[in-house]
Amino acid sequence: MEKKFAELKKKLSEVSAINSAAAVLSWDQQVYMPSGGAEARAASTSALEELAHVKFTSDETGALIEGAYSWAQSLGEDSFEASYLRAAKRDYDKIKKLPSEFVGEFSRTVSAGIEAWTKARANSDFKAFAPHLQKILDLNLRKAEYLGYKASPYDALLDLYEPGATKAMLEPVFKKLADGLKPIIKEINARAGSVSNDIVKGDFDEDAQLALANEIVAALGYDLSRGRQDRSAHPFTTDFSVNDVRITTRTHRDYLPACVYGSIHECGHALYGQGTPQNFDFTPLAGGASLGMHESQSRFWENVVGRSLPFCRWLLPSLRKHFPGKFDKVNAEELFVAVNRSAPSLIRVESDEVNYNLHIMLRFEIETALLEGRLKVSDAPAFWNAKMQEYFGIKPAKDSEGILQDIHWAYGMIGYFPTYSLGNLISAQIAEKLTKDVPGWKELPERGEFAPILGWLRKHIHSQGRKYLPEQLLKRELGEGIRVEPFLDYIKSKYSRIYGF
């Protein structure tokens, strides 16, 4: 039986090797590839994805999983073998349902979609992207049919990113969240003039921004011998292996937080990736429990830690070093206030913590409506703009600042956005638990002591990889499921202080 398991491990590690190669191709495409390389890259990427798919979904793989499953479970639910088989079986049962030709077609469509979206966004030309979006929607519907679902095709897709989550489960969570946020937003907007972020706007040398960002992520615990940070249009994290987890950031010359907090955010993801146990590498146990759990890490570091007053106290001397003269007259309290300024914004990734979840709800509504046939692609920009008006009281002047702003749909990802909000909620739940387990943790960042915080995350979250479903992991480590209250409490307490209400 152990021989069978060894065979399975060899086979799946070959699949991982191909997937890792595909990830390198994607990283290069977003970071360094010249425009001319797009066509060949699409061919290579879809070739690799098909190869990985064929290998993973082969009957041989199925037989090995089937053959070793009971034996592995008999070794104890939490054993490496049992967890490995559970994760492998979960993936296999899901992916086996997708025909290889479909996977290839999906990959080619997405490659073309990304190129089209890039140009469409640059020209703010939704019409140029619309046929690609339609195709992506159609393919996602087909995907949902292949995967199977009960209530909505959206559930089948959502499950790919957040195993176990459903539209019906999200709706009341989002409602509670919105109901809790709206009065806070009202208070903030009534005092809009009282908080300024002028001190983080201006003219910041971009190489200095990058140098600062590298210092920050290294201080947080990101191992640069097992990763690197580059620039890209849209910051992201990608894992080629446990020992090569890369992040990207972006620099806005006139707005410092884009780089600083973009880096901290991606670093949060990367710490999760680098915290995966070595023996999980190139196995189905490598990676995060879900995208929501992943996002809880990035949000935790970006917002709960990075936008705290103690962190600002630690950060200030670095800002003074990298941008001589610019922060001489600024104190930490002012920096804290500036990086937490809240205001309705057109762009999700520029949004503050309070408004952010409304951006997600808008996307959740629009993609469920598109998928369930309640909204046509051609009507989507108008729908978007109307929702922006309703939620934020502002409307994009052009689609590049509206419906074209995110790459996710071009990437073929429908059902991904809600995981951002789940991440926000979990990050606050983690902070609550940390307060019990590591008293005084909130003050540690002031002294640059991030290790005890990272240590807790490593022990309770990172070291588990994909052993458990997100809901199980939450129950095991936090003793609860998704809860909205900790996030609302966190937001209320932070922003009532900043805005004085």
Add this chain to the structure above:
Amino acid sequence: MEKKFAELKKKLSEVSAINSAAAVLSWDQQVYMPSGGAEARAASTSALEELAHVKFTSDETGALIEGAYSWAQSLGEDSFEASYLRAAKRDYDKIKKLPSEFVGEFSRTVSAGIEAWTKARANSDFKAFAPHLQKILDLNLRKAEYLGYKASPYDALLDLYEPGATKAMLEPVFKKLADGLKPIIKEINARAGSVSNDIVKGDFDEDAQLALANEIVAALGYDLSRGRQDRSAHPFTTDFSVNDVRITTRTHRDYLPACVYGSIHECGHALYGQGTPQNFDFTPLAGGASLGMHESQSRFWENVVGRSLPFCRWLLPSLRKHFPGKFDKVNAEELFVAVNRSAPSLIRVESDEVNYNLHIMLRFEIETALLEGRLKVSDAPAFWNAKMQEYFGIKPAKDSEGILQDIHWAYGMIGYFPTYSLGNLISAQIAEKLTKDVPGWKELPERGEFAPILGWLRKHIHSQGRKYLPEQLLKRELGEGIRVEPFLDYIKSKYSRIYGF
């Protein structure tokens, strides 16, 4: 029959897609990969190489080639179809002889070899690299046995890089070359003090070097929308497709020519790659006729063009722009003399045109001796040092400046080095032919007019891709085979002027 050909094209384009992906992985490994990523990268690379190998050498591929071959030849020797089938059959017959497991083992050995060499060179510790070199030699011997040969196993390996070439063919060429060069070197060394390159030594901002290098390669005709230039320890060119041909360069803060001429050299390779016809992309016709032919392009641009007086006249204003104050008092003639200074050197890639070929001969002797069992790996450093003394009258103080200096063997490449000298010879033959076809071409670089030169190369060399064997291509386009005289004449005329003999 056309259907069969279409099937074959589809299959081989999938093979190319995988090979292209493997090339991206290798590029990243050399340019950006953090050290931690090595192990996973080795697994990914060998997985891709095995997949490509299995797909390419499948019986189905063989049957398609067999089936379409005669039909294709009937369309005319120079037709796309006939050339395609010839190249495909050549590759298939060669690679089919290598078992898939062997290819995988070779790839894993090489990955480990590169890592070991990198460390060994850094520590100047040949002993640490020796077991890897032994393994690589053994595998190359096995490779030669698989491929088959008549006189020496070296022939089988050489043929991989320079189809049709043999050790027996190279030996008289090298002898004639050495006999012609020795008296010239004697004259030069007798006047060693008369030429200085101090003006290109000093302190040159490395970002400015890179900016200059990008300007130069763009001026020569390198299309940066279908390529890009990065830094790496060892400059190289790699083709992911006709439309993504990348180069790397290196910057030495204290020595400007390393970057400038490294860039021009790689640009020469890349112009060849970018000049491949679009319909050759992802087919067996993509690429150069041989490594020697490839090297003729890089050497032609680097030395024949780049180290000419007219080119120096064009380059000087750029140097003044990028390095303010440094070249104000320098004239073009002085620059020309400085970049052509000849002196015995320990390092091949730092060698001048005159001495360079002796470095190659040394490597040719050492690798044939190792391969034919006339030399032990453990004795190789002493052999190297003795030859350095014999050829150049100097001896490396440490192996990092001796036998450990080149990456080629670590890469598993035995039989590669001679192609550099063949490239030198062909570059001079091309210059001779250009003088007939494009009178006055030598003066064009002074006005930055590189297009007529590139146009000639595109028409006669680049556009042919891998349609013909190097010897055939030379006969067709230059009307002759490999000749030593043009190179000797070129060197003699250039250096007698510079050194006044």
